[in-house]
Amino acid sequence: MIPAAFNYLRAHTSDEAFAHLQQYGAEARVLAGGQSLIPAMRFRLARPAVLVDINAIRDLNVLRVNDHALTVGAIARDSDIERAPWINDTRWTLIRDVSRVVADPVVRQLGTVVGSLCHNDPAGDWTAAALAARAEVAVRGKDGVRHVPIDEFLVGSFTTAVGEGEMALGVHFPAAGDRTAGAYHKVERKVGDFATAAAAVQVSLGADGTIREAGVALSAAGPCAVRVKEAEEILKGQRPSAEVIRAAGDAASRRSEPQGDLRGSVEYKKNLAGVLVVRALRQALSRLGVQA
Amino acid sequence: MKVNVTVNGVPYEREVEPRTLLAYFLREDCGLTGTHVGCDTSSCGCCVVVLDSERAVKSCSMFAVQADGHQVQTVEGLANGGTLHPLQQGFWDQHGLQCGYCTPGMLMTSVALLKRNPNPSESDIREGLAGNLCRCTGYQNIVKAVQQASAAMGVQA
Numbered sequence: 001m002i003p004a005a006f007n008y009l010r011a012h013t014s015d016e017a018f019a020h021l022q023q024y025g026a027e028a029r030v031l032a033g034g035q036s037l038i039p040a041m042r043f044r045l046a047r048p049a050v051l052v053d054i055n056a057i058r059d060l061n062v063l064r065v066n067d068h069a070l071t072v073g074a075i076a077r078d079s080d081i082e083r084a085p086w087i088n089d090t091r092w093t094l095i096r097d098v099s100r101v102v103a104d105p106v107v108r109q110l111g112t113v114v115g116s117l118c119h120n121d122p123a124g125d126w127t128a129a130a131l132a133a134r135a136e137v138a139v140r141g142k143d144g145v146r147h148v149p150i151d152e153f154l155v156g157s158f159t160t161a162v163g164e165g166e167m168a169l170g171v172h173f174p175a176a177g178d179r180t181a182g183a184y185h186k187v188e189r190k191v192g193d194f195a196t197a198a199a200a201v202q203v204s205l206g207a208d209g210t211i212r213e214a215g216v217a218l219s220a221a222g223p224c225a226v227r228v229k230e231a232e233e234i235l236k237g238q239r240p241s242a243e244v245i246r247a248a249g250d251a252a253s254r255r256s257e258p259q260g261d262l263r264g265s266v267e268y269k270k271n272l273a274g275v276l277v278v279r280a281l282r283q284a285l286s287r288l289g290v291q292a
Numbered sequence: 293m294k295v296n297v298t299v300n301g302v303p304y305e306r307e308v309e310p311r312t313l314l315a316y317f318l319r320e321d322c323g324l325t326g327t328h329v330g331c332d333t334s335s336c337g338c339c340v341v342v343l344d345s346e347r348a349v350k351s352c353s354m355f356a357v358q359a360d361g362h363q364v365q366t367v368e369g370l371a372n373g374g375t376l377h378p379l380q381q382g383f384w385d386q387h388g389l390q391c392g393y394c395t396p397g398m399l400m401t402s403v404a405l406l407k408r409n410p411n412p413s414e415s416d417i418r419e420g421l422a423g424n425l426c427r428c429t430g431y432q433n434i435v436k437a438v439q440q441a442s443a444a445m446g447v448q449a
Binding site for chain 2: 001002003004005006007008010031034035038039041042043051053055079083103104105106107109110191192
């Protein structure tokens with residue numbers, strides 16, 4: 001299975017890549033890690049006429065934490081995150097969990113966070129995490145760089161807010177307060193398979209021990225990753241308890257709209273989504289020293 | 293387009309189509325058939341090679357043009373003359389293979405794994421090799437082989 005022929009353009013700067021993308025528009029695709037794009041091209045599910053390789057653009061190889069955010073540039077690899085110095089900081093536990101279960105360890109050597117967001121697979125891992133962490137994606141267009149909230153970025157299956165001739169430069173995960181932790185729970189038949197169901201959560205506790213902020217999202221539960229607003233509202237302002245967590249899980253089961261397939265029936269997957277939200281919330285809270 | 297890829301220390305300058313995958317470049321343009329193609333769709337890990345002495349990558353899911361100017365190590369680059377690499381010796385001693393089809397990928401993934409983590413635990417090894425499928429061994433002896441190599445390489449250093 002050999003991909004259809006294409007023109008290959010290697011960009012050395014973002015300006016150069018952007019100029020190519022502007023010139024070729026819908027004919028062109030960005031090549032970052034290529035771990036979804038290249039298999040798709042081999043199956044001839046994708047047949048771009050032009051590939052713009054951004055792997056040589058050094059200033060996109062960014063993985064940086066400051067007071068405001070964790071910034072992941074367009075060619076930072078999943079495996080770079082696993083080894084980042086801040087990886088044991090509780091605030092980034094959701095990011096850490098995800099970085100360890102995307103695809104398989106060899107694919108993670110090349111696969112990128114931003115590429116996964118741009119691919120927007122219904123069963124993607126980073127999309128659900130970005131929703132729970134309320135990330136923003138930096139997108140360069142004709143009028144400059146705009147920061148797109150993840151809820152607007154994820155338009156539908158394999159579709160994002162990145163328009164023709166535009167490119168995603170990086171993703172920003174906002175730095176939450178000290179008493180913040182997350183967790184990602186995924187069930188898959190085997191390493192590297194698409195998720196049967198997965199849940200991403202992130203919670204911040206206030207000084208009084210109540211839940212100040214909560215992010216809850218599901219993967220493999222609809223056309224693309226979904227935020228479970230009802231679960232977030234159930235959690236917010238409450239003191240962590242088994243009842244509140246169960247109610248959030250039930251809301252996730254209701255929100256989940258999976259497709260029945262060989263990985264499980266609709267009924268099973270809806271139930272599983274709720275179970276995973278409950279487990280992920282318990283783990284996130286236990287990372288903050290709270291048993292619920 | 294013209295590419296120049298250094299494979300096992302030897303520069304290979306070749307004219308390739310951009311759609312040529314690295315696995316086929318190695319096998320057909322460089323004549324290095326030690327890199328196997330199993331599933332052809334990035335699932336099985338038979339085609340793993342080491343890029344720039346650092347990253348184990350699936351060469352069926354990377355274009356040869358992306359390796360232009362880079363260093364690639366394949367299974368042919370492991371042995372030093374007649375002396376097997378400690379990982380190869382480990383696979384030999386511990387019966388880490390039966391049919392041998394997955395072995396080049398197992399070896400190259402393990403090379404990168406031991407470079408990053410010279411003293412892996414059993415679970416580090418199992419997790420590190422989770423992208424490589426073997427249908428013969430049940431993995432037990434592959435894990436033992438990597439453990440033996442880890443110990444042997446520690447002694448060397």
